[in-house]
Structure formats: structure tokens, C-alpha cells
Amino acid sequence: MKYCDKCKVTVRGDVKCCPLCQRTLSGQAEESMLYPKVRTMYRQYREFFKVLIFSTVVAAVAACAVNLILPWTGHWALFVVIGIAGLWVSMYFAVHQRNSLPKNITYQAIFISVFSVIWDLVTHWHGWSVTFAIPCTFAVAIISMTVLAKLMKIPAGEYLICLFIDIIFGFIPIIFYVVGMLQVKIPSIICISCSIISLAGIIIFQGKEIRLELVRRFHL
Numbered sequence: 536m537k538y539c540d541k542c543k544v545t546v547r548g549d550v551k552c553c554p555l556c557q558r559t560l561s562g563q564a565e566e567s568m569l570y571p572k573v574r575t576m577y578r579q580y581r582e583f584f585k586v587l588i589f590s591t592v593v594a595a596v597a598a599c600a601v602n603l604i605l606p607w608t609g610h611w612a613l614f615v616v617i618g619i620a621g622l623w624v625s626m627y628f629a630v631h632q633r634n635s636l637p638k639n640i641t642y643q644a645i646f647i648s649v650f651s652v653i654w655d656l657v658t659h660w661h662g663w664s665v666t667f668a669i670p671c672t673f674a675v676a677i678i679s680m681t682v683l684a685k686l687m688k689i690p691a692g693e694y695l696i697c698l699f700i701d702i703i704f705g706f707i708p709i710i711f712y713v714v715g716m717l718q719v720k721i722p723s724i725i726c727i728s729c730s731i732i733s734l735a736g737i738i739i740f741q742g743k744e745i746r747l748e749l750v751r752r753f754h755l
Contacts, residue, residue, distance in 0.1 A: 537562040591619045614654070621650050636683055637696040644676035644704070662718050665711050670722035673704040674729045681733045692748055694741050698734065705730025 537560035539553035602612035651668035708723035
């Protein structure tokens with residue numbers, strides 16, 4: 536351990552100055568660390584992320600190079616770059632919200648929906664984002680969240696989040712349907728039906744747990 540001649544104390548760790556008087560410490564630092572290294576997601580899968588980063592860089596550069604060589608084919612390389620950026624944003628949400636299933640699925644669904652609308656706008660708006668992409672994404676999110684929540688036996692607090700998300704995801708296609716933005720109504724009808732069925736299932740089979748959670752949180 537390191538030692539402070541003035542304060543007459545030993546100091547653990549690899550520090551240079553005494554925390555009391557700020558004088559330079561004497562002696563050798565400990566070889567063992569005070570705190571263990573925390574294995575982050577990147578440290579655990581470092582090689583995988585390196586390969587993925589390199590692959591996406593190669594794909595983006597190759598697409599831009601080919602697009603520059605063949606300029607008459609349009610600006611399709613821009614969509615490749617945007618798609619790669621979307622992949623990384625989606626992965627970011629997946630990694631940072633991996634401990635909360637409803638939040639993870641929600642962020643992924645919202646990102647895909649916003650990304651679809653932006654893409655539709657950039658390509659001179661054909662309406663496929665609100666007709667197909669958003670309803671299908673929300674329907675898959677509702678089904679996935681309901682099934683996985685049941686299989687993983689998540690706590691009642693998480694079920695409250697699922698309930699709230701089901702309401703929102705089912706309400707948005709209703710707005711599209713009422714306003715008349717839909718070219719094809721089938722995907723939105725399926726999404727609304729999935730939302731109603733999921734809400735009914737959560738309330739019927741997890742109603743008691745949700746009631747207790749509401750009482751606990753809001754002192755009802």
C-alpha cells in the first residue's frame with residue numbers, strides 16, 4: 536500500500552496524492568483493484584461489435600462509391616446510409632433498454648415508425664408508412680409484448696406499462712382510419728383488433744395484480 540508520511544495513514548489503490556493533505560504518497564500501489572471491472576455489453580462482445588462496425592462502414596462506403604460511379608441510378612446510396620444509421624440507433628435502444636421488456640419494444644416500435652414516416656417523406660410520400668409500416672409495427676409490438684410478458688412472468692408494474700402502450704398503439708391507427716389517411720384499411724384493423732384483444736387478456740388474467748399495483752402506487 537501507499538503511505539502518507541505526514542498523516543501517518545496508508546492509502547489503498549493506485550492514487551498519487553494523499554486524500555487528506557494532498558501530499559505525494561510513498562510506497563508501491565496495490566496490484567489488485569479496489570473495484571472489479573464491470574463487463575459492459577461492448578466488452579463482452581467486443582469482437583462482434585468490431586466486425587459489425589467494420590461491415591457497416593464497408594457497406595456504406597461501397598454504396599456511396601458505386602452510386603458515384605453510376606450517378607444516373609439516382610441517390611439510392613443515401614437510403615443505404617440512412618438504413619445503416621437506423622440499424623445502429625435500433626441496436627442502441629435494444630442494448631440500453633434490455634432490462635425492461637416493455638420499454639425496449641416500445642422504443643423499437645416508435646423508432647421504426649418515425650423512421651418509416653421520414654423515409655416516406657423523403658421518397659415523395661406514397662402513404663405506405665401510415666398504411667402498412669406503422670400498423671404492422673404496432674401490431675407486432677403488441678403481440679410480442681403480450682406473449683413475452685406472459686412467458687417471462689414480468690411483475691405487475693410492467694403489466695401497467697404494457698396496458699398503457701397497448702392503448703396508445705391501438706389508438707393511433709384509429710386516428711388514421713377516422714381521418715381517411717389509409718389506402719388499405721386491413722393492417723390498421725388488425726392492429727386495432729390486436730390492441731383490444733391484448734387489453735382484454737391483460738385485464739382478465741392479470742387484473743388482480745394490476746389492481747394491487749394501482750393501490751400501492753396511487754394509494755387508492
